[in-house]
Amino acid sequence: MRIGLLALLIAVTMIVPNLILLESPITGDDIIEIIGIVIIGLVVNLWLESYETDKRHRQMAYLRLESAQRELQRMQQNLRFYLKQITLAQEEERRRIAQELHDDTAQDLIAISRKIDGFMSLHPALTSPDEAYLEDMHQHVNRTLSSVRRFSQDLRPSVLDDLGLIPAIEWLVPDLAQYFKLNIELAINGTIRRFPPEKELVLFRIVQESLRNVGKHAAASHVWVMIDFLPQRTVLTIKDNGKGFHPPDRIGDLAVSGKLGLTGMQERAQLIGAKMNIDSIPGQGTTVMVTLPVSSTSPDHPY
Ligand SMILES: Nc1ncnc2c1ncn2[C@@H]1O[C@H](COP(=O)(O)OP(=O)(O)O)[C@@H](O)[C@H]1O
Ligand SMILES: [Mg+2]
Structure with a gap:
């Protein structure tokens, strides 16, 4: 007014x-x-x-x-915090199960296998059907032992904890190449450097999940795994010549349909300050690239 x-x-x-x-x-x-x-x-x-x-x-x-x-x-910070806790808990659980399988289950199977062996040597006069039966049981136990070892390594390869990322990848690549009947080429360029265990674990999981995706979805004949140790960053590339796909704009959207592999990889990459890119075109293969800058807070060091 x-x-x-x-x-x-x-x-x-x-x-x-x-x-x-x-x-x-x-x-x-x-x-x-x-x-x-x-x-x-x-x-x-x-x-x-x-x-x-x-x-x-x-x-x-x-x-x-x-x-x-x-x-x-x-809320986003809380979510990221929970995600980190869940990832850590999941890794801890995997480590515990892998250790139990290796230390208890595998040792028990070895003991059973030896007992069958021992029984057969102590009873040379067994009837042929009995001998065949025991031999079959022996082989069965050995096959189960191989699966348990494989499962345990898959959950948490001891080589990663004992020797680090590069030896773990050098073990993983031929293992998955044989399993999925893939031709995988591994190239490591530059001066190899070590990272804190949590970063090495994330990089290992990304290579593992990417190669499994190639084996499961790509129908590829060739895969290239490259690790470039550059002065300011480390670049991890997994590239295949398979059928490719249309990645959604936000990778996280895949989680809604229960596809957690790529989402998990991206979240894990973010947790260690790395950036992940997925480049895929139907008919032209897929490239997963992870860039990890050299850290000033948690020093990475050469082997
Ligand atoms: N290398 C690849 N080649 C072709 N398609 C792929 C590749 N990697 C991922 N995909 C596609 O992306 C989808 C999501 O992958 P992911 O999140 O790992 O879930 P899942 O492997 O459980 O299906 C897959 O179902 C597949 O359609
Ligand atoms: Mg997957």
């Missing part, structure tokens, strides 16, 4: 002297002028008020947006 009141005040200051001094009577033109000024004042006032209300609304909306953004950021 400020401007409206001002307009009224102006109008009054124009009328009052006329009324008091009675120098000249108020004409119709004067009244129209006064009403005009008052109307303009009211209109300006109305416009200003709506402008201020608008401004207040905009400020409130901006504050609400800011607080929603803060909440979203907090």
Whole structure:
């Protein structure tokens, strides 16, 4: 109402002297002028008020947006924290199961196999069907032992903990090449450097999952695994000449349909400060590339 009141005040200051001094009577033109000024004042006032209300609304909306953004950021941080905890717990569980399989189950199977062996040598006069039966059982136990060892290595290769990333990949590549009947070429360029165990584990899991994806989905004849140790970064590339696919804009969207491999790889990469890119075109193969900058906080060091 400020401007409206001002307009009224102006109008009054124009009328009052006329009324008091009675120098000249108020004409119709004067009244129209006064009403005009008052109307303009009211209109300006109305416009200003709506402008201020608008401004207040905009400020409130901006504050609400800011607080929603803060909440979203907090939720994302929480989610990342939980994800990290889940990944750590999963890795710990895998390590424990792998160790138990290796230390207990495998040792028990070895003992059973030896007992069958021993029994057969102590009883040379067994009937042929009995001998065939025991021999079959012996082979069965040995096959189970191989599967248990394989499963245990798959869960957590001891070579990764004992010798590090490169020996672990050098073990993994021929193992998966044989399993999936793939031709995999491994190239390691530059001066090899070591990373803290959690980073080596993530890089290993990415190579493992990428190669499994090639074996499961790509129908490829050739795969290239390259690790380039550059002065400022390490680049890991897994490239195949298979059928390719249309990766979604956000890899995380795959998780909705229960496909957790690529999402897990991307999340793990983020956890160690690496960036993962998936490049795939139907009919032209797939390339997974992970870039890990040389860290200033947790020093990487040469072998
Ligand atoms: N190297 C590849 N070649 C062709 N398709 C692939 C490749 N890697 C991944 N894909 C496609 O991406 C999908 C998601 O992969 P992933 O998240 O690992 O889930 P999953 O392996 O359980 O299906 C796969 O189902 C497949 O269609
Ligand atoms: Mg997969």
